[in-house]
Amino acid sequence: MSAKPEDAKIKLPPQTAPADVLFAMRAFARTEDANCVAHKLASYIRLISSVINLERLDGVTVAYDYDAALAELDRGVEGLRTLARSNDDQLVGVAMSPAVLRDGKVKVHLVFSGAYIESIDATPEEDDAEAQSGMQQAIYLIAHECAHVQVTTEKDEAFPGTIFQKQVSSYEEQIFTQINEACWDEYAACRFSAPFGSGHLAYYEEGLRGVVGVARQKAAAARDGFWKHRDLNRIVGELGASMSEPLRMTAYTFGHIDGSNGDAEISQETRQAIEEAGYTEAIEKLVAQLRKLWDERGEWMFPSEFDVLGDVARELFYEEGLLITPNGEGANIQVWDPAMYDGPVAA
Incomplete structure (x- = not known):
């Protein structure tokens, strides 16, 4: 007997995100809000890691003091230019995925502005189109930054010893x-x-x-x-x-x-x-x-x-x-x- 459509199950590929990813939640007004957002964000990242390779994910920072979080991120390499968001008439940055060096291995750390991520913890009504849109935008932002983890991984595997180590010649x-x-x-x-x-x-x-x-x-x-x-x-x-x-x-x-x-x-x-x-x-x-x-x-x-x-x-x-x-x-x-x-x- 063939299975009914509602009985069909979709099996996702294995999750690739490390089991011990650390979340730094900065400048939240309430600890319980930070915990809720962190748990929901971790769930989304693990789901995304079934289709995007997140083996090199170093950690995640969500900050209401986003500019300070970027400036203070330890990238594991001395002398790098301080990270700063894009901020011009076309683009205002709300997330970044910089490469970092941990124990000699290139990884990627995700940094999000708290104001643009908090909506993932909301449970909007079905008829609240604005809230639904905000949640979808936040999920896509997370997926896009996760994708940069795989992009960086592929480049480092193709050209080992290049990121952080190869000096530009001119x-x-x-x-x-x-x-x-x-x-x-x-x-x-x-x-x-x-x-x-x-x-x-x-x-x-x-x-x-x-x-x-x-x-x-x-x-x-x-x-x-x-x-x-x-x-x-x-x-x-x-x-x-x-x-x-x-x-x-x-x-x-x-x-x-x-x-x-x-x-x-x-x-x-x-x-x-x-x-x-x-x-x-x-x-x-x-x-x-x-x-x-x-x-x-x-x-x-x-x-x-x-x-x-x-x-x-x-x-x-x-x-x-x-x-x-x-x-x-x-x-x-x-x-x-x-x-x-x-x-x-x-x-």
């Missing part, structure tokens, strides 16, 4: 390595966590439209400012950030799409915004390379395989009058006005 490499890592890490994390974020694509598309729509205007303003201050480091930061931010948001957007099993696609509104900003070719190149790197997971040989991501940004910089090329431990940086000249004329 200023030019540092610039483009940051872009490589930002694009790949967010693409892969979004692709792993997409099943937990149904409906979240709209938020990523909104962010992508926002940054791509102002990228070239910001780049032009940075270039205009350069002729007054003549600070090469400053224009790299200002023009480079404005032109590469749409690539990072593309990684979020298409990582989510590619992880949604064909159930999501980019909207015509976003396609039009990309085209109007002159980013269509760059984004097509970036997405193709991200997908190729994903398909080759487990077969990577060298970190330089990710340089194809930074090369997309390098071409965008050139379009806006900024050329960055290797020069020993530094970089050759040339700036010009693309409306007046075809190539570099000032350094």
Whole structure:
């Protein structure tokens, strides 16, 4: 006799989260609230660990003093830059998954802002759409940060001795390595966590439209400012950030799409915004390379395989009058006005 549908059971893969994960609950008004959130969060993380590899999870911090929690996190390595949340007109950080070193092994510690996690302990009524949405957003946030554990694990297994130990050889490499890592890490994390974020694509598309729509205007303003201050480091930061931010948001957007099993696609509104900003070719190149790197997971040989991501940004910089090329431990940086000249004329 065949089983009735209601009798069917789904067997999840084994949980991968360590049994002894420590939870630090900071600046909660009441101990009982901290305990409830910690127990509920631990349950969600263990469930997520059935589909996302959390073997390298170091611990979890939930803090109402989020900025202080980031600044005070012991990462096991001396001399690292103090962690700080993203905080600009496009993004305010509420969670982070930094790598840490414990007994010589690279792991990942999750840090959450308490204000964005507390809703997982709520029991909203079925007709309370706002509360239900808040809970779903919190669960997706947890899954996304958990996905970064697997992303970091895969990179450390592919390139052992690189994280925390390999020194960047030049200023030019540092610039483009940051872009490589930002694009790949967010693409892969979004692709792993997409099943937990149904409906979240709209938020990523909104962010992508926002940054791509102002990228070239910001780049032009940075270039205009350069002729007054003549600070090469400053224009790299200002023009480079404005032109590469749409690539990072593309990684979020298409990582989510590619992880949604064909159930999501980019909207015509976003396609039009990309085209109007002159980013269509760059984004097509970036997405193709991200997908190729994903398909080759487990077969990577060298970190330089990710340089194809930074090369997309390098071409965008050139379009806006900024050329960055290797020069020993530094970089050759040339700036010009693309409306007046075809190539570099000032350094």
